[in-house]
Amino acid sequence: MQLSLQPDWQALLGPELEKPYMQALQRFLQTELQQGKVIYPAPANWLHALQATSLDQVKVVILGQDPYHQPGQAHGLSFSVQPGVKLPPSLRNIYKELQADLGITPAQHGCLESWARQGVLLLNAVLTVEQGLAASHQGRGWEVFTDRVIHAINEHCRDVVFMLWGSYAQKKGAFIDTERHLVLKAPHPSPLAAHRGFFGCRHFSQANAFLKARGRTPINWQLPESDAD
Numbered sequence: 001m002q003l004s005l006q007p008d009w010q011a012l013l014g015p016e017l018e019k020p021y022m023q024a025l026q027r028f029l030q031t032e033l034q035q036g037k038v039i040y041p042a043p044a045n046w047l048h049a050l051q052a053t054s055l056d057q058v059k060v061v062i063l064g065q066d067p068y069h070q071p072g073q074a075h076g077l078s079f080s081v082q083p084g085v086k087l088p089p090s091l092r093n094i095y096k097e098l099q100a101d102l103g104i105t106p107a108q109h110g111c112l113e114s115w116a117r118q119g120v121l122l123l124n125a126v127l128t129v130e131q132g133l134a135a136s137h138q139g140r141g142w143e144v145f146t147d148r149v150i151h152a153i154n155e156h157c158r159d160v161v162f163m164l165w166g167s168y169a170q171k172k173g174a175f176i177d178t179e180r181h182l183v184l185k186a187p188h189p190s191p192l193a194a195h196r197g198f199f200g201c202r203h204f205s206q207a208n209a210f211l212k213a214r215g216r217t218p219i220n221w222q223l224p225e226s227d228a229d
Contacts, residue, residue, distance in 0.1 A: 003047055008055040012152045016145060025141035029128060038131035040067050041074040048076025049123045050149070052116035058153055059119035059216055060161045060207055063169040066138070069129045077122035079189075080112035093189040093198065098221055101202045107223040118219050123149060125172055147172065154181065159214035161207040165189055165198065182210045 003017055003026065004010075016022060029046075032039060041048065064078025068088065073081045079091050087095070087110045095106035116122055125146050130136040150173060153160055160181045164170045166188030176183050186201035187193040208218035 005047060005050055006054050009050050009149075009152075012055065012156065013050075013145075013148060016148050021141045021144055025145075028140055032130065039128050040069060040071075040131060041076045041128070045074075045076035046127050049078070049116070049121060049127075052077065052113065053119060053121045055152065055156065057119045058121050058157055058160055059211055060115075060163065060219060061121045061123060061150070061153060062163045063150075063165070063172060064122070064124040065166075065168050066126045066135055067124055067129045069132055069134050069136070071131065074129070075111075076127070077112055077116055078124045080116075080122055081110035083109055083111050085110060089191045090189045090194075093191065093194045097189070097194075097199055097201065098204055100199065101204045102221060104222050107225070109223070112223070114223055115219065115221070120219060121153070125168070143172075150176070157181075159211070159216055161210055163203050163207070166193065182207070 003022075005013055005017070029039065029043075033043070062078055067074035067076070068081060072085050073088070075082045079088075079094060081088060081091065091110050092106075095104075098104045099106055112120075112122055123146060126135070126137050126140075126142040127146070128137045128142065154176050158180055162173050162176055162181060162183045164173045164183060164185045169188075170185055173183065184201070184203045184206060186203060187196045187198045189198045204219075204221050208221075211218045
């Protein structure tokens with residue numbers, strides 16, 4: 001099993017894939033699959049966030065923690081679910097805030113591919129999970145790798161908006177250079193925390209105002225009616 005990256009990510013992170021911790025992670029995942037365990041997302045989508053959004057395209061980073069662990073949900077983009085899947089509660093709350101902030105009518109689907117294509121890197125800290133076992137692949141090496149992804153953006157990009165929702169994401173993004181980038185912090189959009197300040201954070205309008213001020217094209221946060229559009 002060999003993980004692969006887009007050329008611009010490969011230039012910076014290719015050597016990372018060869019390091020002992022990543023080789024050990026890949027062996028662990030291969031063994032899990034050989035033992036018949038179901039892992040989400042499918043192997044082809046483990047690095048989907050980096051395949052959907054190239055390094056030179058990144059405008060916004062939304063950090064998640066783990067992939068969804070129920071059948072049919074995860075496809076490698078944080079907070080996003082595959083077409084036809086019921087909206088998870090956190091994503092439903094993200095849509096509520098989008099509507100309050102920008103007047104955007106919530107989509108009937110939860111596929112965020114159109115955001116990724118515009119330069120929104122939807123990155124989880126851990127990129128795989130065993131079916132039905134939340135956080136089951138934490139501490140296996142993914143966190144180190146995704147830290148390197150964030151470092152690469154911090155060092156090689158300019159004028160990126162980081163949306164850090166919840167204490168986990170805020171700790172993971174603590175080193176981001178706020179002279180080069182805009183760091184927006186709020187509670188997590190989960191039902192347990194959203195009412196403590198995620199609702200009303202207005203991160204989407206703030207992100208677009210920042211991008212426009214820096215001469216970058218803002219994000220069209222309105223998702224297409226069909227997730228295939």
